[in-house]
Amino acid sequence: MPAALPTHFAVQLPDWVTSELSDVPDTLPTDEDRVRVVNRLAARNYQEGTGGPFAALVVETETGRLRSAGVNLVLASGLSSTHAEVVALSLAQAGHGTWDLGAPGGPALELVVNWRTCVMCYGAAMWSGVRRLLIAGHGPEVEDLTGFDEGPMRDDWIEQFDQRGIEIVTDVLRAEAVEVLRAYGERPDVVVYNARGRGSIHTSA
Template sequence: MDTSALATSFGARLPDWVLSELAGVPEVLPTDEDRIRLANRLAERNHREDTGGPFAALVVDSATGRLVSAGVNLVLSSGLSSTHAEVVALSLAQTRLSTWNLGAPGAPELELVVNWRPCVMCYGAAMWSGVRRLLIAGDGPEVEALTGFDEGPMREDWAEQFGERGIRVDRGVLRDEAIEVFREYGAREDAVVYNAR
């Protein structure tokens, strides 16, 4: 087999606007509201900048509130279907901390902050990342109803499954603000819904 035509690497990069947006953000986000507010802000700007869908995620040190990484959905700008905001934020945290296990013994407890419940792909990514807490603005049918995205066949007991693995789930922080971001995206005439099926 001639392997010269095979791809041997792939990657994604945060758009420059994310770093500009984060430049004015304090390194410590002390409250759940501060964390979700930032995720909502990044999600809203992400779709306005046309770099991806209306989704953003953060990895934060639970005890101190220190921001470890930030990610936005990069499917459209990267051409990679796996570059959802959660995967981007987790991967950047793992890169920064030089570990695949964000819950390694002796490491600070980290949490994944997302502007809505993870889709079926990100459910697995979050579960296996090592984070000890999932903080989400909300869950429910609003994302699919307002945007047309297919979030996949999630288990009814998805939050309990996290709990059984030592990952606490907290939800309902600035939920209406998150829903407004999805409503704005769904109202766009040029909104791209990038479901493969």
């Protein structure tokens, strides 16, 4: 292998996440409890400059036990794939010691996010082994208020999750989540790191 090629990358949660979670209990019994935490983390994430207004948790569905927390770390890490969902799922898998969060014998786990996933995290959620996706809301607000591009999501995204045994729960503290997106979008210094609009197809003649 050519010597100059990189061989390693790592992602670490910023210290502020630990302090933000210091008053959060080990278990989050209700859907509202869970979404309230992701809304808090999402709001603080952009204020801290670590990434966009997005956060995620992995939680045991039945008990509400918190298994991991993630925030969008694209700006902090310089890695475009470090969306909150990928960070939370990866940390849960690292803590779990397996790529399958739905492995037999373990408790059913869910991913909690402050808005519907982008197209990348749609796949990441689907392959992670979680059995439930809890989102504050979905709709055009994220793109209208923040300028972020969710990518070419399928119209039947809920049905696709359903076919793979993943339950979708939405519209939990939705107004609170929209307010986080709105506050972010109104900042004069927003950085939108996403696909660069319309591309073009090149074919070799």
